[in-house]
Amino acid sequence: MVRSLLLVGVGFMGGSLTLALRKRGFGGEILGVDLSQEAIAKGIERGAIDRGWTSLEEVDDWDVDMVVIATPVRTFRRIGEDLKGFVRKDTVVTDLGSVKGRLVEDLERILGKTFVGGHPIAGTEKSGVQNSNPDLFEGKKVIITPTGRTDREAVEKVRGMWEETGAVVEFMDAHLHDWVFGAVSHLPHAVAFALIDAIIEMSGEFDLFRYPGAGFKDFTRIAASDPVMWRDIFLENRENTLRAIDIYISSLKKLRGLIKEEKIDQLTAFLEEVKDRRMNLE
Amino acid sequence: MVRSLLLVGVGFMGGSLTLALRKRGFGGEILGVDLSQEAIAKGIERGAIDRGWTSLEEVDDWDVDMVVIATPVRTFRRIGEDLKGFVRKDTVVTDLGSVKGRLVEDLERILGKTFVGGHPIAGTEKSGVQNSNPDLFEGKKVIITPTGRTDREAVEKVRGMWEETGAVVEFMDAHLHDWVFGAVSHLPHAVAFALIDAIIEMSGEFDLFRYPGAGFKDFTRIAASDPVMWRDIFLENRENTLRAIDIYISSLKKLRGLIKEEKIDQLTAFLEEVKDRRMNLE
Numbered sequence: 001m002v003r004s005l006l007l008v009g010v011g012f013m014g015g016s017l018t019l020a021l022r023k024r025g026f027g028g029e030i031l032g033v034d035l036s037q038e039a040i041a042k043g044i045e046r047g048a049i050d051r052g053w054t055s056l057e058e059v060d061d062w063d064v065d066m067v068v069i070a071t072p073v074r075t076f077r078r079i080g081e082d083l084k085g086f087v088r089k090d091t092v093v094t095d096l097g098s099v100k101g102r103l104v105e106d107l108e109r110i111l112g113k114t115f116v117g118g119h120p121i122a123g124t125e126k127s128g129v130q131n132s133n134p135d136l137f138e139g140k141k142v143i144i145t146p147t148g149r150t151d152r153e154a155v156e157k158v159r160g161m162w163e164e165t166g167a168v169v170e171f172m173d174a175h176l177h178d179w180v181f182g183a184v185s186h187l188p189h190a191v192a193f194a195l196i197d198a199i200i201e202m203s204g205e206f207d208l209f210r211y212p213g214a215g216f217k218d219f220t221r222i223a224a225s226d227p228v229m230w231r232d233i234f235l236e237n238r239e240n241t242l243r244a245i246d247i248y249i250s251s252l253k254k255l256r257g258l259i260k261e262e263k264i265d266q267l268t269a270f271l272e273e274v275k276d277r278r279m280n281l282e
Numbered sequence: 283m284v285r286s287l288l289l290v291g292v293g294f295m296g297g298s299l300t301l302a303l304r305k306r307g308f309g310g311e312i313l314g315v316d317l318s319q320e321a322i323a324k325g326i327e328r329g330a331i332d333r334g335w336t337s338l339e340e341v342d343d344w345d346v347d348m349v350v351i352a353t354p355v356r357t358f359r360r361i362g363e364d365l366k367g368f369v370r371k372d373t374v375v376t377d378l379g380s381v382k383g384r385l386v387e388d389l390e391r392i393l394g395k396t397f398v399g400g401h402p403i404a405g406t407e408k409s410g411v412q413n414s415n416p417d418l419f420e421g422k423k424v425i426i427t428p429t430g431r432t433d434r435e436a437v438e439k440v441r442g443m444w445e446e447t448g449a450v451v452e453f454m455d456a457h458l459h460d461w462v463f464g465a466v467s468h469l470p471h472a473v474a475f476a477l478i479d480a481i482i483e484m485s486g487e488f489d490l491f492r493y494p495g496a497g498f499k500d501f502t503r504i505a506a507s508d509p510v511m512w513r514d515i516f517l518e519n520r521e522n523t524l525r526a527i528d529i530y531i532s533s534l535k536k537l538r539g540l541i542k543e544e545k546i547d548q549l550t551a552f553l554e555e556v557k558d559r560r561m562n563l564e
Contacts, residue, residue, distance in 0.1 A: 121495035141495070176488075183484045184493045188501050190541075191477055194534040195470060196556040201529055202465045206458075211403065211423070211466050212563050215504040219470050222497040224560040227553035234541045234549065245538050247483055249531060252476040256527050259472075259516045267516065271509035274478040278506040281494050 002065040002092075002157055003028040007049060008056070008079055010034040013096045013123060014070030015048035015132030020165035022047065023134040033059060043129045056082045063088065066157065069095040072232040076103055080110040087111075092154040094118045094161075098181060098229075099236040100145045100174035108147060116158040117145035117174055119181070120167060125224040138166035145174035182240030186233055190245055192223040193230070284347040284374075284439055285310040289331060290338070290361055292316040295378045295405060296352030297330035297414030302447035304329065305416040315341060325411045338364045345370065348439065351377040354514040358385055362392040369393075374436040376400045376443075380463060380511075381518040382427045382456035390429060398440040399427035399456055401463070402449060407506040420448035427456035464522030468515055472527055474505040475512070 005021070007014045010032040018030050032049030033056055034040050040052035053059055056079075067087060069079055076097060083093060094116045097103065104117040122140040142162045146155045159169045172180070199208050212220075234241050258267040287303070289296045292314040300312050314331030315338055316322050322334035335341055338361075349369060351361055358379060365375060376398045379385065386399040404422040424444045428437045441451045454462070481490050494502075516523050540549040 121493065123497075125497070141493070180488070180490060180493055181495070183481060183490050184498055185495050187480070188477060188498055190534070190537055191473060192501060193553060193556045194530065194537050195473055196560050197536065197552065198469070198526070198530040198533040199465060200555070200559055201533060202526065206462070208462060208465050209559065209563060211462055215405075215407070216466055216470055217563060218500050219474060219504055220560055220563075222501055224557050224564075225497075227550055227557050230553055231546065231549050235544055235546070238541055238544070242538060242542055244480070244484065245534065245541075248476065248480040249534065251480040251483060252472070252527065252531065255472055255476050255479065256524060259520055259527075260524055262517055262520070264513065264517070267513050268509055270479065271475060271512055273482070274475045275506050275509050277482055277491065278478050278502055281491060281499060281502075282506075 002161060004031070004064045004066075005029075006031045006033065006059065006064045006067045008033050008067060008069045008083075009071035010036075010039045010043040010049055010052060010129050011070060012127045012129060012131050013120070014068060015043060015046060015129035016122075016134065016136040017068060017070070017096065017120075017165065018048045019046070019132050019134035020137055021161070024164045024166075026164065028065075029061075031059060031061065031064065039129055046129055046132055048129050048132055056086060059086065062086050064091055066161065067091060067093045069093065069097070072229045073097040073099045073103060073236045074232040077106055077110065080107045080115075084110060090114065092116060092157050094158045096120055098185065098233045099178055100143075101178040101237070103236060104145055104147065104174040108149060113149050113151040114154045116150055116154050118158055118162070119143045119145070119177065120162070122167075125221050127226040127229070135166070137162070140167050142167040142169050143172045143177055144169055145172055145177055147174065178237050178240050182237050182244045186237055186241045187244040187248055189222055189225065189230055190234065190241060191248065192220055196220055196223045284443060286313070286346045286348075287311075288313045288315065288341065288346045288349045290315050290349060290351045290365075291353035292318075292321045292325040292331055292334060292411050293352060294409045294411060294413050295402070296350060297325060297328060297411035298404075298416065298418040299350065299352070299378070299402075299447065300330045301328070301414050301416035302419055303443070306446050306448075308446065310347075311343075313341060313343065313346065321411055328411055328414060330411050330414055338368060341368065344368050346373055348443065349373060349375045351375065351379070354511045355379040355381045355385060355518045356514040359388055359392065362389045362397075366392060372396065374398060374439045376440045378402055380467065380515045381460055382425075383460040383519070385518060386427055386429065386456040390431060395431050395433040396436045398432055398436050400440055400444070401425045401427070401459065402444070404449075407503050409508040409511070417448070419444070422449050424449040424451050425454045425459055426451055427454055427459055429456065460519050460522050464519050464526045468519055468523045469526040469530055471504055471507065471512055472516065472523060473530065474502055478502055478505045
């Protein structure tokens, strides 16, 4: 059982996690570290943390059972190095990052066998601890990526924490994770960001954003996601994202070709297959 | 005032229009024609039409004030030719098609000055008259595309009909319409269809559709739209759609390049601009 927790990065995702634990009866102390004093103040106001500081150096109580890293993924290695000097030997360190792969390897090298990679498949385009939602993880998948060296007890503590929030835990290899989420999450975000960019390009003298019709808002909502978080995800999962974008461009060119050549039957078949696959998700 | 109406194509959009008119007190008779006997039965059951037939030839009462064409856009010219032999000289003919441009020119040539092009900017991925929604157009834009030759009284009748449903009418040149909606509607649909196709391509031995995380469902909902309707839209608005896809591919390649070259500052700026533009829509 985890009795105390340190959240590094007091934002929407981390705040949703600690609020979820509180709601389910977690009684231990929740500490927070964030570069922004405002985030700490809002985190305390929202009830997501009890106390907080703007740097790890200032934390006055390192007798914590669990550290949760909830910052943009490119900061993880440095935070890992910093944490190494402070945490107890048996403190479990986990994260909420959308990229695992090499990052998990590096953090394991830095922090040892008590590091457990995690990725909750939840979230919205919202950011900021003030928007945190204690029910965010209810029924959602959380991917945990232990390696052959990860401490089993540490894994069970992370699993237990997530099950407390109502999430469904699934184990996956860290590199497979990056391929899968490169395809189903990082690619769709790239696609949505590029769509808004294209509409900006096409707007010129006529403001196309005045006509956000039927589906456009839903479709582009994820383009309002946090820029720094997504910059880090794209760079950290660079190879998988680039590969997915290339395959995507091929699909788009295939569709383009069917329209250009007016291949009525093949175009219908293409759209029917896509509809069938999408309908199966509901 | 319109006292009687013939709906050609008894589906989600047409049914939503007639249900909206009924809800606001339209007391006249609503006739329906659809190739599918099942659609007619469902339309009567749903209250969207009073009586219906599977062909225009069977309609037993042509004393209708308004004909609304609500079929896939590539059928409009043939339906226009068929209607010509039946409608009164002063019957107004309008449509719900997502493409206007040359289609409006052709229908005006076929039907004369009482044809008024229309396009309600509403709808979902749903289809079928059984899913029709009388509140679909409430507060939504409807684009009307009269030409220099369109009868003013016909335009006012169409405008009046839409205002009855709670929609906000806006006039636009038919060709400008196709450029605008090629960008903000037809392009996003192409982008979403291609995304599902790419995920199918990438699935191979590992079923990626098992991980429809954070935003994926919202983002791809429009990919479940009616295939025949969208095939027709893409083919009918072919040039604008192809041009928009090309500009889109440029945007995606720009983003791809920033990730590939790890241009941290430019990538952040790209994502920030996109987020700002998207946020302005809310």
